[in-house]
Amino acid sequence: MSTPDTINLGIFGGGTVGGGIVEILTQKSSYFRQLTGKTIRVRKVCVRDASKPRDFTLPEGCSIVTSYDDILDDDDIDIAVEVMGGTTDAKDVVFTALSKGKSVVTANKALIAKDLPEIEKLLTTLDTDDTQFRYEAAVCGGIPIIRSMQSDFVGDDIKLMSGIINGCTNFMLTAMDRDKKSYDEALDQASKLGYAEADPTLDVGGFDARSKLKILMRLAYGMDVEEDEISCRGITELTKMDFEYAKMLGGTIKLLGVAEKNDDGHVSAFVSPCYVTNDDPLSSVNGATNAIEVVSKNLVSSIYIGQGAGRYPTANSCINDIVALAKGDKTKLPFNPKSDTKFANNYSSVFFLRLNYRDQVGITRQVGEICEKHDVSIHSILQNPVQKSQDSAFAIVTEKVEYAAILQVLADIEALSWCKGKPFYMPVLREDWQT
């Protein structure tokens, strides 16, 4: 029974994350009692298949159930923890739990990316702040970026966020750059280690990163953007040569999600491979690790590096939410009031371009003319020293120019007879960047 000294939990999902939550709650129960003044008890764990063996010990007084209503209709349950995944049943479960006055903790990125505005709308109609909604684990697993956005930046103005927010692709880029693996080998290894989504297109195409970026933009700027408005390029076009050029320039390549508030108040955003210099801490974030840099008015630059997924990092974030609720912590929602910040599908940056070509006279002149026509200044032209004649390529680093202009330059170049395949481009993040 629920008493003032007890918080009763019902957990939807007894898999990777759910099992981790139960384990930590068991191990730390007396400490949590000391910290919150309450006993946190797991009463029910809802799964698909009750007969499946579990890799965690069920706490005393806790039962395995298979019907959502066993938790939803149980008035003794104060907090519903949704760690089963999906966006259909999970959505029903979350909405019903909240409507019935239960607080909800979830790790479900897909659900948050799709339905956060609707969930927040529901919360504002509830007319009580006893029913709370938390989703720390939904973005970047173990990195406490949600809480940080909600508490460390309240007095600050966020100018830019830029992050390595997909573990699978960062693992692959590390393997390709540092360990000289091919794309296929890298993807294969990432899948074997459980870093890839069931459909790896979500990772390598940049779409998973885009879902997280959208959530971060909601938190930082109070804006709801449609995901497909955000320009999204994954890592599939990268070649060995791009890594070689990056190395020549003193840096490496990372798949970043970037959102930036321009001086005119518009926010632009994209997911793209980016050139990162070696003296940027993001350049040393390797393997499946995630990282987010926030550039802001007061704090200047803050970087958080940590595990983006995995049983204990993700469960740890759920636990932080659960303990905060047990302590009586309340967040007024929507955290960042809906703002009239406009989304602009354009941004300025230094760009790296790589062009594959069939040898011919006048290439440099033609590229020069096209750049001039679109007002794109060239900072430097690089020729890869290690080069086979069948894949001749050169790279251009531009000055800071508009993304739209780069697209025009590339379209014009692609139409030329010597141009082989699609030219590749990526932003170079730092303005203070020097060859």
Add this chain to the structure above:
Amino acid sequence: MSTPDTINLGIFGGGTVGGGIVEILTQKSSYFRQLTGKTIRVRKVCVRDASKPRDFTLPEGCSIVTSYDDILDDDDIDIAVEVMGGTTDAKDVVFTALSKGKSVVTANKALIAKDLPEIEKLLTTLDTDDTQFRYEAAVCGGIPIIRSMQSDFVGDDIKLMSGIINGCTNFMLTAMDRDKKSYDEALDQASKLGYAEADPTLDVGGFDARSKLKILMRLAYGMDVEEDEISCRGITELTKMDFEYAKMLGGTIKLLGVAEKNDDGHVSAFVSPCYVTNDDPLSSVNGATNAIEVVSKNLVSSIYIGQGAGRYPTANSCINDIVALAKGDKTKLPFNPKSDTKFANNYSSVFFLRLNYRDQVGITRQVGEICEKHDVSIHSILQNPVQKSQDSAFAIVTEKVEYAAILQVLADIEALSWCKGKPFYMPVLREDWQT
């Protein structure tokens, strides 16, 4: 007048940090009202010299005062913000404010390092949790490490903390390594930029870092260590040659504060220059920036990089505390209950040793014998290629050995006739480190 809809502030100090706090509160007042449901008003700012011109605009209804009691005796003031510094008057002010039921927010590292246990004892006797005490800004300015320790690691077990927690020395090391400045030039520049304490010995001797490490150990392990029990070495013994060797080995040198829980449950700690490899994100933390890595059971590795000082980063942390209090956030104190964790003045590590010598036959043999005697295995011996005969030196990288054994090896070597000056040593942090 204090009403349920208003939080009244009295600020002790109207200097760098105090002015920043007033500015942010003014700019964000309507947002904070929305977020907390309360109007946060600065009613009094206490300074030494009321006639001194201020670089911030006094909010309406706020007066400059010069007597502590103007704030302490004012029952309308809910929160006292102590940003005047020092440990005598500041201590009185904090204790009196708390005793009178005012919550306190402070940025005073010196006070926290000295008196946190006493303050927490006072708080437990108050028998109310309406009176809260916050000090986010006291450790690493803009990095929210205190709140992170108090909320992100509640379900976790911290194994190791290692941090660049003194901005002045990190600025100097960057200048010496990357910009090839001499020690004196680097210190001079750090002082001019306001990064050095009034007495720079506190920075370059490692003592400031040690004060912060002590506070972090209190938070991570619930233990109160006397500062001078923690082995403390600054950056004064470093030579150009050490940077050259570090570069040869593929890394750099950082002054780190490190605390580690050993397998037997003892915690060891030290402040020392450390060799850090280039693929460690801490190696790219340059200038006056701070960084803290926390290695823990659930989150594996979490790194926070940010500004350790400065008007707005520090004021931002005070603002986070003030807004949290306005929202009714409560922390049970002492956060981490006093534990019986024992302090051990010993630790194991790979070490880098640098020995300056007068040329003579048999040096390698003698060093080998001494290392063998004290059970120190040698991983590699390095000879600096760029070498003038008057400062011949070589470096040794050991296997993982006990700190105590290294001290014995160094004592024995120092006694030999060919040894010039004090041998230098530093820990090599990563176990997976390879030449």
